[in-house]
Amino acid sequence: MGLAERWMAVGVEGRAEAVASARERAGVPDLTARGTWGTRDPAAVKAILAEADADRARPWPQTLLSDYARFWRDGARTPYETPAGELRRRTSTAVVAAALTADQAYVDQAADGLLLLCEQTTWCWAAHESFATERHEVLGDPDQPYLDLGAAETAEILAWADLVLGPALDDRVPGLRRRLRAEVRRRVIQPFRTDRRWHWLGLTGHLSNWNPWVHGHVLAATLFLEDDPEAQLEVADLVIDGLDRYLNSLPADGGCDEGYAYWWNGPARLAQALDLLDTITNGAFAPWSCTPLAELARYPQRMALGNGWYVNVADGSARPDPNQPWHLLHRWGRHHDDAGVLAQAAAHRDQSIAPVAGLGRALIGFTDDAWWASAKADLPLPRSTYLAELQVLVVRETAGTSNGLTLAIKGGHNNENHNHNDVGSFIAALDGTPVLIDLGQPTYTALSFSDRRYEHWVVRSDWHNVPLIDGQEQLPGAQYRATEVEAQENSLALDLSHAYPKVLRYRRVASLEAGAIRIADEWDGSAEQHFVIAGTPLDHAPGRLRIQTLTGGHVQLRWDAGAARLERRAVEDQLLEGVWGSIVHRLVITPDRNSFELTVTSARD
Known part of the structure; x- marks a missing residue:
């Protein structure tokens, strides 16, 4: 039974009573x-x-x-x-x-x-x-x-x-x-x-975080400020219709193609609106068994690298504001009695409640006694996660700790929400800190969501950890995608040839085992390998590069073939500089054969 069916099952009288009594039932007193x-x-x-x-x-x-x-x-x-x-x-x-x-x-x-x-x-x-x-x-x-x-x-x-x-x-x-x-x-x-012209309604089939973000706010505005009961019920019914459309568009594996940063304003906005509707119906709505709500609540723990860093895809920051409304995730975890979700939320129990994340969220947080009674917990940090529909693998050396290496790699396609041309790109982190990176979201301008979006260097494949093949970058569009994807607990294999306009064959296998991240590629034609680096390159010699991470760790890169050069680029965007500092580097390697292997290992002093 979907959201709309569950809402209708409350009955006309039950729904009418709920919206008319919403101010008294919302759980936040004056x-x-x-x-x-x-x-x-x-x-x-x-x-x-x-x-x-x-x-x-x-x-x-x-x-x-x-x-x-x-x-x-x-x-x-x-x-x-x-x-x-x-x-x-x-x-x-x-x-x-x-x-x-x-x-x-x-x-x-x-x-x-x-x-x-x-x-x-x-x-x-x-x-x-x-x-x-x-x-x-x-x-x-x-x-x-x-x-x-x-x-x-x-x-x-x-x-x-x-x-x-x-x-x-x-x-x-x-x-x-x-x-x-x-x-x-x-x-x-x-x-x-x-x-009904609003694009965020999703009536054309394309849905994004705008849908629950706007619907949830419209719902609160109508429940608390509209005096006409008929108008209140009409809006509540329309909101459920829209939220149902959004939920049905999400992957069953609980993934979010917009990434962790936007998860808070996509799936988390959905859960907040559903929680309010469930509260004012005195639990009669009960949406929590709807697929994939339980899996969606697990997304933050699956993308966490540790120490405030996250796997970032699309327009997401690798180091987002830590002051998120964790109490909302805690409420969500309580609905499912999910220990991992509760722990992920409670790991941030000592952080302040910031109204900048939304006034309703702050007020709900302050009045949630179960949240304040919870004890601080450790991050769950799963050993391995694979989201099959998004084709995202995250694997770390040891479950429950950010110590050591973590690998994240994605397949997918180049028409995802907030898309970057990044099919096959990966992140390598040491002790939770990314060193081979996805730059993430630049400051938005008029170009950001226009047909000139891919003029920006940050969103192009040229500045992701993917190759230039036969002189070609990846192109935007759903047809540019990964194929022949094979996932194991520690590895992801995928064909990248269809992410480029005219490529015969390009196979990549990324794995983490025996204390090393390995990227092994084979192809037809020519390829130039690109790796975007955060931190400080310390010594560069043929076939190897030692790097100090942003938090002081050390990794060693080694590769088996090809001439290499190290490029330096100033980061002039305020958002990006706040994450990566004023300089990033790009390692460019031109292999002398049709195969290539890169290994990333810890190089602790």
Whole structure:
């Protein structure tokens, strides 16, 4: 039974009662419940109040038209998205501080931020504002709002703020709550109900993290801010329809082609929305046995390298922000009584709850007593994981520890979400730190999701750990894929020839055994081997290269044939520099025959 069938099985009366009573049943009380809010973890409360107090000492961020217009002028997104995101974060932090303390100063601070959000002409990010682009303009039209991630995230803040601060807002700023409702209805609820053109609905068959990300926020906005019970039920039914479509598009093995960083805004957003619906139905919805929800919850532990590093594919960072909403994964693990999932979440039990990940997530986390009662655990770190549908293998020397070598390699195809041309690319890590790397996500610009995407060096196969074959790079498109894929516990073999436009044969076998990662390739034609390196090359001689990793370990690369050169490239992108430093290197080897073997071993002093 799928999500939609389970939702319908609750019955019309049960669904209607659930959405009409959602504010009372959501499990997050308003700030008058001092028995809850006044007894939260002291260290977590202190961190939030310190953040809110620091915010109060600075002027509120401004969102300017000249910054918004830069997307069309020079392709820059961050000049507008940064202050817009800071306004949302700062407002969310003030809301949490007000709930925790019931202090009127924090209530006023939150109210100021909420009204500033209401006063924005548009909540849509410029990169998504296709309505303005169609008009050959650079300004969103309030009468034709575009429902994107920015609009949905802003509505989510207003909804959860109204839920927890309602009585205080009525007392301190009468009229603000009416304004919140009017803005959210006009900009989010009505466009969702009346317009089915939104690409993130997935009606064309292509689905991505936008689907649960937007649907989940629309759901919260409607449950907490819409007063019409019929409209609430209509939206809830549409949300389930959309989430069902998204869940059915995901691999049964629990993989996420957008990678770990986007997993938090894809499958984890799905689980959050389902958890809310299950809560307001008093458990009658019970979606947790739907395939592949249990497997999806295991994805973070399967991609963890350790020490804050993760296997990154597509537009994912190898070292994402550690302050994720781990309490949500813990709730998910409790639904399945999954010890590994619970341990993965509890390994981060000592991290703060950051409203930047979403106001609803922060409020749910603070009020989740089972999360606060859990003890810190060790990362589970499975010995070997193979995701058959994504064709991703991750294998480490020893289960349960990041010590030693880890190999990750992917097959797949070049039309994945947030795609990089990386069929057959691999990551080699020592003690959890990648040394042969996937660079990951660069700062997004107007090129990032345009037909010029592959002009960026980071997404091209030329800067992944795959060969240049007969002078050709890989091309984008689903037809460019791995074939003849064979997985074992310690190895993945695959044919890469179909990832290139005209290649007769190219076979790669990647393995980890006996303390060494081995990459063994055979082909017809000519090939130039490329390996992207993070860290410091220490000594380079024919057939070998010694490297110091970013965290001070040492690895030895050895290869059996061919002339080699070591290239140095400055990293001028702020996001990438924050992960890899200001310099990366590329080892380029031209074999003198139609086979090649590279070994990676630890070279501890």
